[in-house]
Amino acid sequence: MLRVIAIDGPAASGKSSTAGRVAEQLGWAHLDSGALYRALTLAALDNIGEGGRGTGEGWSGQRIVSLADELPVRLVLVGEVFRAEVAGVDVGEAIRSERVTRHVSVIAAIPEVRTWANAQQRRAVEGGGGVGGVVVDGRDIGTVVFPEAPLKIFLTATPDERARRRLSQRGEAVDGDLVQRESQALAARDAADSTRRIAPLKPAADAVLLDTTALTLEQQVSRVVELARGLFPG
Ligand code: CDP
Ligand code: CDP
Secondary structure: OOOEEEEEOOOOOOHHHHHHHHHHHHOOEEEEHHHHHHHHHHHHHHHOOHHHOOOOOOOOHHHHHHHHHHOOEEEEEEOOEEEEEEOOEEOOOHHHOHHHHHHHHHHHOOHHHHHHHHHHHHHHHHOOOOOOOEEEEEOOHHHHHOOOOOEEEEEEOOHHHHHHHHHHHOOOOOOHHHHHHHHHHHHHHHHHHHHOOOOOOOOOOOOEEEEOOOOOHHHHHHHHHHHHHHHOOO
């Protein structure tokens, strides 16, 4: 049995926080696939540039994938967390910038990029580092990357609640105008991720849907851990 828990959902629904805590409680590793797409976007912006698109060479899938292999962009297991690295440097903070967030969905829609990212994730899970299993979070984990995962969770929450969560996570004021602006930015990214041709954001047919709008982080974590304990033999 593949020891993978797939957690998918829209932006700021709580995927990474939930996946990280579930992994901790189960003694498993955590892989945030969004961090890989973000690291690749950072590498493309820094090495190819924003103006590269549409110039013929620009943001072609092939060019981005070659860059990823050269630098390299990769996932490295540190303790029980897969960390995204660019040229051997931990980019955990740099990948959360507004600039990366603004461009990541365009890069993530490129077919060659997805093939590359899927291979990285499968390799990481295969080499799992001797841990009990891997909790992987993203957009297409249950549908495309690990469709055979025995437990698939699809997290949702209203756009305003997700906007409030993202603002407080960044330590910003959670006031009306900012919530509205953040909510619109999240909705635009969700729309791009849900309507792309390859691996769109959607729940797998056998995913457990969890609306977290009125839940605390602890409640949603307990729910997933409970499901996992029922499914995966110790
Ligand atoms: O944390 P947040 O929800 O803001 O985003 P993320 O999980 O870091 O993912 C950033 C972007 O990467 C998403 O908006 C998607 O465009 C892309 N992504 C994807 O296409 N497939 C995945 N499995 C994970 C992320
Ligand atoms: O990975 P994703 O973008 O889906 O979301 P996240 O970065 O894990 O979560 C966004 C923020 O929402 C984090 O600061 C969580 O602690 C917070 N949060 C949550 O995930 N679930 C709740 N029920 C309440 C808050």
